[in-house]
Amino acid sequence: MIDLSTQYLGLTLKNPLVPSSSPLTADADTVRRLEDAGAAAIVLPSLFEESVYYEQKLLDKYVFSQSLGNYEAGSFQPVPEDYNCELDNYLAHLQKLKSSLDIPVIASLNGISTSGWIDFGNELMQAGADALELNVYYVAADPEQAGAEVEARYIELLTTLRNQISIPVTMKLSSQFSSVANMVKKLQSSGADGVVLFNRFYQPDIDLETLRIKPHLELSNANESLLRIRWIALIRSRVELSLAATGGFHQSDDIIKALLAGADVVYLCSVLLEKGPDYCATLLQQLQTWLTEREYESVQQMQGSVSQSCALDPAAYEHSNYVDVIKSYRP
Numbered sequence: 426m427i428d429l430s431t432q433y434l435g436l437t438l439k440n441p442l443v444p445s446s447s448p449l450t451a452d453a454d455t456v457r458r459l460e461d462a463g464a465a466a467i468v469l470p471s472l473f474e475e476s477v478y479y480e481q482k483l484l485d486k487y488v489f490s491q492s493l494g495n496y497e498a499g500s501f502q503p504v505p506e507d508y509n510c511e512l513d514n515y516l517a518h519l520q521k522l523k524s525s526l527d528i529p530v531i532a533s534l535n536g537i538s539t540s541g542w543i544d545f546g547n548e549l550m551q552a553g554a555d556a557l558e559l560n561v562y563y564v565a566a567d568p569e570q571a572g573a574e575v576e577a578r579y580i581e582l583l584t585t586l587r588n589q590i591s592i593p594v595t596m597k598l599s600s601q602f603s604s605v606a607n608m609v610k611k612l613q614s615s616g617a618d619g620v621v622l623f624n625r626f627y628q629p630d631i632d633l634e635t636l637r638i639k640p641h642l643e644l645s646n647a648n649e650s651l652l653r654i655r656w657i658a659l660i661r662s663r664v665e666l667s668l669a670a671t672g673g674f675h676q677s678d679d680i681i682k683a684l685l686a687g688a689d690v691v692y693l694c695s696v697l698l699e700k701g702p703d704y705c706a707t708l709l710q711q712l713q714t715w716l717t718e719r720e721y722e723s724v725q726q727m728q729g730s731v732s733q734s735c736a737l738d739p740a741a742y743e744h745s746n747y748v749d750v751i752k753s754y755r756p
């Protein structure tokens with residue numbers, strides 16, 4: 426029997442397949458199906474500080490301030506003591522999953538203020554999250570803001586949180602840093618237990634009728650996995666923290682490549698939204714077959730075996746790949 430286990434954020438997972446943040450992990454029945462299909466852990470959808478505050482503001486406006494504004498109307502519009510806000514629902518979902526699942530549950534947070542990151546991070550920890558994923562989705566569009574300043578924001582956030590949160594913390598990053606490798610190293614030095622490479626860069630569309638910007642989300646395709654595989658291969662031997670690959674993992678071949686490059690886990694999202702949660706079992710079976718056919722005894726045996734440090738000429742790895750690619754094109 427092949428040992429599929431892997432280490433991720435200090436947790437021992439039974440295999441490297443982890444359904445990532447999406448509407449799938451917001452539903453308890455679907456999460457149960459994911460666990461039955463072999464998922465080794467799950468990442469909850471992000472708790473968005475922005476939405477929590479927006480909801481609280483609306484509640485204040487329509488319920489609490491209304492009862493203050495007109496005394497008589499106050500009795501018609503009772504303050505709902507048992508009203509469950511987004512945060513309450515999130516914590517209840519997390520607690521329910523923790524009490525019913527055997528696999529680890531990773532909470533995900535997207536904050537906007539330092540106090541929000543800390544307060545909500547603490548709530549998620551206390552509700553039993555096995556680890557905390559920081560979904561820092563920041564678009565640096567201000568030309569006055571230098572790259573170093575953007576990076577400093579990430580580091581400051583992590584350092585502040587690290588002092589407050591005792592569970593493992595991982596950061597989901599965009600690929601758009603001048604030096605991804607240096608950024609990951611700095612996060613490691615600031616206490617990150619892992620990084621998730623990479624958040625997709627969502628691009629809103631322009632509606633040609635209304636000339637308005639409209640949100641636009643397409644599921645990923647398998648080509649996107651190559652960017653993740655490449656960066657993981659380049660940094661695996663240069664950092665010690667956990668590496669999760671996310672973005673474009675639709676087939677077992679791509680999952681295997683990410684593991685060979687050095688990923689500790691591979692996150693699955695679009696493929697499960699398209700094919701259903703049970704497809705996790707198919708991918709797991711295909712991984713197992715590949716390992717058996719090549720007489721591997723464990724996933725750990727193959728992890729990182731095609732990373733930059735294992736190349737015949739590691740120093741030339743980065744550049745020669747570029748030259749080969751350019752020269753390989755035949756018009």
Ligand SMILES: Cc1cc2nc3c(=O)[nH]c(=O)nc-3n(C[C@H](O)[C@H](O)[C@H](O)COP(=O)(O)O)c2cc1C
Pocket residue numbers: 445446447448469470471472533560597623624625644645646671672673674692693694695696
């Ligand atoms: C509908 C949908 C909702 C998502 N919600 C979140 C979220 O709340 N937080 C987060 O960090 N990522 C979220 N993601 C991103 C996924 O977790 C994943 O990182 C991304 O889709 C790339 O992986 P994939 O190619 O397997 O889809 C979402 C993706 C989709 C498609």
